[in-house]
Amino acid sequence: MAKKGTAEERDLVHKLWNRGFAAMRAPASGGATKNPLPDVVAGNGKIYLAIEVKTTTKDKIYIDFEQIDALVEFSKKFGATPYIGIKFKYTKWYFIAPENAEKTKNGNIKIEKNFILENGLEIDEIVGKDKQMKF
């Protein structure tokens, strides 16, 4: 199952700063409010990103559709491009737009390692340094 990895979030935030973005993690708890929040928000004055971070030691990962709906809702309102950011063990970071991810019968998201290795975007692609689009 998905594990919310603070260390991985920090690593991603660090990589975004290194690529000229200002990036911020969400607070540990949403607190009293129930506003939908992504794990990381970043911007560089031209590109704004909202990222839901998932890490796993397994070969696939499931994400509840509520979480993805929240990511998309936040992104639309904020003015950011939503991505699911995935870190499988021993792989680089990969990113996928919610609409390009595989859905289960229940409407949840299922991301398989082999699928993301082939179809995922790398960090330099989502920050605009490499315009190669896989979709």
Added chain:
Amino acid sequence: MAKKGTAEERDLVHKLWNRGFAAMRAPASGGATKNPLPDVVAGNGKIYLAIEVKTTTKDKIYIDFEQIDALVEFSKKFGATPYIGIKFKYTKWYFIAPENAEKTKNGNIKIEKNFILENGLEIDEIVGKDKQMKF
């Protein structure tokens, strides 16, 4: 002195959501990284805001220039308009652009209640609902 008010940050975030923005507080601790972070980041697809939140029960408030430099640096990189958001006891929220705030001899920022009541922007002005500019 300035008191970092989480309750006030939540209140501000709530008010921004009510005005069509997606808003997020910074994590409680910057953690291992020393990246400059504002207290609140918000966007509505057109306007992006980075806000340093200050609250006090006194009649004036001082802010170290390092904090303001960090706010401005984050904002420039992210692509947001920087504001100091101030909540004096028994007043509404007021906002001021860092460059419009009074500076002390040491380069720190000093904001007096009377000054902000006259010159501060209200929340509906910084979210673009009311274009009246005081400067």
